[in-house]
Amino acid sequence: MEHLSHSKVWKESVVFILEDDAQNGPDHVDAHRSPAYVIGPYVKRNAVLHTMYSTSGFLRTMELILGLPPMSQYDAAAMPLYECFTAKPDFTPYNVLQPLIDLDTRNVAVNESSKRSELFNFAKEDSAPDLDLNEVIWKSVKGEQSVMPAPKRSAFVILEKKKKDDD
Numbered sequence: 135m136e137h138l139s140h141s142k143v144w145k146e147s148v149v150f151i152l153e154d155d156a157q158n159g160p161d162h163v164d165a166h167r168s169p170a171y172v173i174g175p176y177v178k179r180n181a182v183l184h185t186m187y188s189t190s191g192f193l194r195t196m197e198l199i200l201g202l203p204p205m206s207q208y209d210a211a212a213m214p215l216y217e218c219f220t221a222k223p224d225f226t227p228y229n230v231l232q233p234l235i236d237l238d239t240r241n242v243a244v245n246e247s248s249k250r251s252e253l254f255n256f257a258k259e260d261s262a263p264d265l266d267l268n269e270v271i272w273k274s275v276k277g278e279q280s281v282m283p284a285p286k287r288s289a290f291v292i293l294e295k296k297k298k299d300d301d
Contacts, residue, residue, distance in 0.1 A: 135173060139227035148174035148199065152192050172215060175223040185217050247273045 138147060151171040170192070190212035197204060204210035247270045254262035265285065272282040 135228045136230045144227065145175055145223070145225055148172065148177065150192055150196065152189060172218045173228075175225045176219050176221075178218060178220050179224055181218075183217050187215055188212055191215055245278050247278060 135149070138144060138149070149172070151173070153168045153170070170187070190208045191214060194204065194209045194212040195215045195218075196202075197209060198214055250266060251270055254267060256262060268285070269282045273280055276282075
């Protein structure tokens with residue numbers, strides 16, 4: 135992003151970053167929820183949007199920007215990412231932030247999760263058991279004694295009522 139944002143094409147650029155194969159390897163959140171990023175001078179900065187978009191919506195947005203017709207009924211019907219964009223551009227370039235932690239440092243702590251991880255096959259994608267891997271990841275963030283919520287798997291999003299302490 136630093137190189138692109140310092141280039142002469144930055145003022146007419148947009149970058150879309152979307153996880154591929156999001157349905158394989160869900161964590162405790164329904165697999166239909168994935169991180170996605172849109173970066174460019176006409177993209178709202180420092181914004182977190184909670185609108186539900188689909189991969190087809192990303193494709194539809196790209197088609198609209200490029201003036202291309204939809205390739206299928208799926209992207210034709212998809213909602214474009216209108217909310218991501220602004221009419222007032224910010225041409226400020228991005229500069230790399232140097233990591234404050236040595237990325238070559240290895241965590242050598244041994245616990246139950248690290249022992250389980252040693253049995254996972256990371257040599258080939260999607261070979262580690264989803265539920266076990268996600269529990270190890272959960273415990274690495276929430277603590278070894280924490281209990282991971284059961285996975286939610288559904289074809290459609292069912293919005294839960296917000297609690298008062300939710301953001």
